[in-house]
Amino acid sequence: MQKIGVFICHCGTNIAATVDVEAVTEAIKNEPGVVYAANYQYMCSENGQALIKNAIAEYGLTGVVVCSCSPRMHEATFRKAAQEAGLNPYMVEIANIREHCSWIHKDKVEATEKAIILARAAIAKVHLNAPLISGQSDVTKRALVIGGGIAGIQTALDIAEAGFEVDIVEKSPTIGGKMAQLDKTFPTLDCAACILTPKMVDAKSNDKITLYTYSEVESVKGFVGNFEVSIRKKARYVNTDLCTGCGECTTKCPSRKAKSEFNMGLMNRGAIYIPFAQAIPNVATIDPQYCIHMKTGKCGLCEKVCSAHAIDFKQQDEIVEQKYGAIVMATGFNLINLDQFDEFGYSKYPDVVTSLEFERLMNAAGPTEGTLLRPSNHEHPHTLVFVQCVGSRDTSGCGKPYCSKICCMYTAKHAMLVRDKYPDTEVYVFYIDVRTPGKNFDEFYRRAVEQYGVHYIKGMVGKVTDKDGKLIVQGSDLLENKQLKIEADMVVxxxxxxxxxxxxxxxxxLTASIDTNDFMTEAHAKLRPVESPTAGIFLSGMAQGPKDIPETVSQASACAAKVIGLLAKDHLVNNPCVAQSxxxxxxxxxNCEKVCPYGAISYIEKEVNDHGVREVRRIAQVNEAVCQGCGACTVTCPSGAMDLKGFSTNQIMAEVDAICR
Amino acid sequence: MTELIKAKVSELLANQTADRVLGWKKGEFFYDETPAVFQAEELDDLVYDGFSAPNLSKYLIKESKKEGKVIALLKPCDTYSFNQLIMEHRINRDNVYVVGVPCRGNLDINKIREKGIKGIQSIKEQGDELIIETIYGTKTLPREEVILDRCLCCKGSQHMVADEVIESGEPAWEAKADRFEMVTKLENMTSDERFAFWRGELSKCIRCNACRNVCPACSCLQCVFDDPASKVQAKSNADDFEENMFHIIRAFHVAGRCTDCGECSRVCPQGIPLHLLNRKFIKDIDTFYGEYQAGADIEAKGPLTEFNKDDVEPSIVKERGGK
Structure with missing residues (x-):
């Protein structure tokens, strides 16, 4: 029989206001095996931990149950405390009476009853606990960053700064991401290129950083500290070692049907192209979908004009295998498809553009070389209407339920830039709310209204139609309580x-979890915001949630700090709660092998002695260093051969029985 | 038909393709046929008719581990179970020679009796008619009126796997009743009604274990219900509700692997419609992960045991209709 101590935390009033902690303490005193029970205001504090340590020494406890917050919060804290008192840390169990109980109940009697039941379940489990010993694994001192936008670049630069090797995998032919497409950046209005392109150059010239552009992650195996990744370097049909980036081929290429991704399809590019002049690497790429030579065998003009002899139509995709200790998700964002929002006429009218297209139309390196012209007739626009929250904060199912966070500020920026450059224009902004929480953000917005005379209208646009070459914008002004019709030249x-x-x-x-909107989930929204719940996976930039450039860069550096913290270790302590067959x-x-997301299970032919019967059988084996203890195998195994140390089927059944008693 | 099969297996035994045959022989009663392994000289006892209902696939787990090669006579629906066991590495394929036998749907002796026919001594199948000899004289019945329930939603006359198929020349049985009809009815009940339905059915269980022992998916070396270390063994004795849980847990264990062969309900001496539990899982799998027939394709990925990078989080499977 175990000698169990039960420690009930008040968590200030978090638990104690809803759960009668004294009643819980009294109730579980008589549970089999419980030799000590106490409650305390903050069990995780130094005094609280001392209470546990002293009881372990005084009562010779063999098991500890802490009734407190989620094990994700303080399991590690209490295990460490127990270990310091000489108890195996895996003899500690947490009964979550905060998130699972006090926070979700109002009735104190019910909540107290539930807390007692949860405590009993944990006590029943501890009875079956056995001391577990952790193994160790090495750390590969190299990081992989997936995505080469500003988030990925900043994370990579910071990791490299600390002296670790870092690779960036970027699926497009150049790094730079969305920021490279922007014109100016709020709230300081410095030009995106001026602050981004030097960072791109830094990433290229840093000898700790390897760039895999036009490449994608093909597969990931392994676990924290020991990921094995294969990267597919897609064929560019250009030898990047020879290409000088002179651009001769791109100007001579007769195929002009491909839409320029960099210019948001507002102009065409050659089948052989360099996305933009400051691309890194500054080398050409052939788009086989549009290349006349690749489709018909004719043409081959680029090959003729290339003095460096860099064109290689026979180039094949290449697979690079590399080991990493940490992986960063910096896969970024896109604007949503606007097919569902046809009331704005985006698919019908060329003068209705998205904000990102508008960035290109204002940009000196854009299709109009920075002169704002209507896409339909290349005339100067006089009236512009900006519509915010197109698909954001939309619970109708067409759009996204969340706030995209950057639109209020960049719309203010657009409006301000237009008024500054073209004082003869009238600019209207339709908004639901203007959200400007950020350093110097509200001041920026007020400048747009007060200094630049942008007309902000609280309300939504209902419909955009055309009439005699003008766009008729119908919307409502909620403050004046009237319907508006604005004749506009452009709608953004x-x-x-x-x-x-x-x-x-x-x-x-990566077996990293995502939320219902496909944003990456953090290990803890507040306390571990740049880590995935999957060990060794880190989050940088928009992949985790909407954010602007200042926030992205700070998060990218925070992410790098976490990666550096991992790579600086020589060994990692393995989780001993692993499967065994x-x-x-x-x-x-x-079946266990098929469901294992980590590739930890393999099968061998082995002679076994089954109660005197000797025969060779096909048997599952677990690689304990690779197993992450997720338990998928244990619930799949029909015969119950697979079990999880620390979470055995018997332990879980004992908990269920204790709850259903 | 029996003669055709005997001729074929004699030939295969003579040319040393295999050294024995897994087939059916008469049991205590003529309608109570049972699986048996025959050597060349024992073939007189081999029978194949409407009562050759047992699915032989499961017997190959043991049989294929022995020396030599065994001929397995498999009806079309038995081949699904065979494939599923191959996928799970339970049958040594090299030691089995599969002879596909045609099926006209199995007969249900109880349905024949329900027609008021008593004192049955033998039944002969003649085309679409059954000639029934009774102590009260000869009676006839249309075959299709007394088909086993499971055969009313037949998976088809194709063998999913066979080294050789015997053609009978007779029209194949392919009834296509909606196999989810009763499942849908149960789904439409209130939870109280459904609970009452299953309590009623499952309380008839005498725990003879026939369903488990016949089930090709229930082929663990040691069943958790027989394993003292699993601690569930003792539990089922605790009260009648725990006892009822046996079938529900068993349905979970075979989910995604059950080929819907219907053996569980066929052998149940208490007439519990156990196959409905399995069909509920099959229906859910079809809804959430796309239609899947266990054992149809040996290369197929099991819906509950495989995952790919397009899969969504489990919590949102339902929200997105399984896509």
Whole structure:
């Protein structure tokens, strides 16, 4: 019989206001095996931990139950305390009477009853606990950053700064991401290129950083400290070692049907192209979908004009295998598809553009070289209407339920830039709310209204139609309580942001969780905001949630700090709560192997002695260093041969029985 | 038909393709056929008719581990179970020679009796008619009126796997009743009604374990219900509700692997419609993960045991309709 001590935390009033902690203490005193029970205001504090340590020494406790917050919060704290008092840390169990009880109940009698039941379950489990010893694994001192936008670049630069090797995998031909497409950046209005391109150069020239552009992550195996990743370097059909980036081929290429991704399809590019002049690496890429030579065998003009002989039509995709200790998700964002919002006429009228297209139309390196012209007739626009929250904060199901966070500020920026450059224009902004929480943000917005005379209208646009070459914008002014009709030359839609579509598949490869909007989930929203719940996976930039550039850069650096903290270690302590296979019960069916997300299970042919019967059987084996203890195998195994140390089927059944008693 | 099969297996035994045959022989009663392994000289006892209902796949787990090669006579629906066991590495394929036998749907002796026919001594199948010899004289019945329930939603006349198929020349049985009809009815009940339905059915259980022992998916070397270390064994004795849970847990254990062969309900001496539990899982799997027939394709990925990078989080499977 275990000698169990039970420690009930008040968590200030978090628990004590809803759960009668004295009643819980009294109730569980008589549970079998409980030799000591106490409650305290903050069990995680130094005094609280001392209470536990002293009781372990005084009563010779063999098991500890702490009734407190979620184990994700303080399990590690209490295990450490127990260890310091000489108890195996895995003899500690947490009964979550905060998140699972006090926070979700109002009735004190009910909540107290539930807290007692949860405590009993934990006590029942501790009776079956056994001391576990952790193993160790090495750390590969190299990080992988998936995504080469500003988030990925900043994270990589900071990791490299600390002296670790870091690779960036970027699926497009250049790093730079969305920020490279922007014109000016709020709230200081410095030009995006001026602050981004030097960082891109830094990333390229840093000898600790390797860039894999036009590449994608193909597969990920392994676990924290020991990821094995294969990266597909897609064929550019250009030898990047030879290409000088002179651009001769891109100007001579006769195929002009491909839409320029960099210019948001507002102009065409050649089949061989360099996304933009400051691209890194500054080398050409052939788009096989549009290349005349690749489609018909004719043309080959680029090959003829290339004095460096860099064109290689026979180039194949290349697979690079590399080991990493940490992986950073910096897969970024896109604007949502506006097909569902046809009331704005985006698909019908060329003068209705998204904000990102508008950035290109204002940009000196854009299709109009920075002169704002209507896409339909290349005339100067006089009246512009900006519509905010297109698909953001939309619970109708068409758009996204969340606030995209950046639109209020960039719309204010757009409006201000237009008025500054073209004082003859009238600029209207339709908004639901203007949200400007950020340093110097509200001042920035007020400048747009007060100094630049932008007309802000609280209300939503209902419909955009055309009449005699003008766009008729119908909307409501909620403050004046009237309907408006504005004759506009251009309409700019602040479309909601969404995670890049690659996020979901990459997250699956990494076994990192995503939320219902496909944003990456943090290990803890407040206390571990740049880590995924999956060990060794870190989050940077928009992949985790909507954020602007200042916030992205700070988060990217925070992410780098966490990666550096991991890579600085020589060894990691493994989780001893791993699966184990009972070879006499194993059927050899392979179902556990199939469900294991970590590739920790393999099968061997082994001679077993099953109660005197000697025979060779196909048997599952667990690689304990790779197993993460998720338990998928244990619930899949029909015969119960697979079990999880620390979470055995018997322990869980004992908890269920204690609850249903 | 029996003669055709005997001729074929004699030939295969003679040319040393295999050294024995897994087939059916008569049991205590003529309608109570039972699986048996025959050597060449024992083939006289081999029978194949409407009462050759037992699914032989499961017997190959043991049989295929022995020396030599065994001929397995498999009806079309038995081949699904065979494939599923191959996928789970339970049958040594190299030691089995599969002979596909055609099926016209199995007969249900109880349905024949329910027609008021008593004192049955033998039944002969003649085309679409059954010639029934009774102590009160000869009676006839249309075959299709007394088909086993499971065969009313037949998976088809195709063998999913076979080294050789015997053609009978007779029209194949392919009834296509909606196999989810009763599941839908149960789904439409209130939870109290459904609870009452299953308590009623499952309380008939005498725990003879016939369902488990016949089930090709229930082929663990040691069943958790027999394993003292699992601690569930003792529990089922605790009260009748725990006892009822046996079937529900068993349905969970075979979910995604059950081929819907219907053996569980066929052998249940208490007439419990156990297959409905399995069909509920099959229906849910079809809804959430796309239609899947266990054992149809040996290369297929099991819906509950495979995952790919397009899968969504489990919590949102339902929200997105499984896509």
């Amino acid at each position: 839609l602040a479309a909601a942001v969404e995670p890049d579509p690659s996020a979901r598949s990459v997250a699956s490869m 009972n070879e006499l019960r194993c059927n050899g069916c392979s």
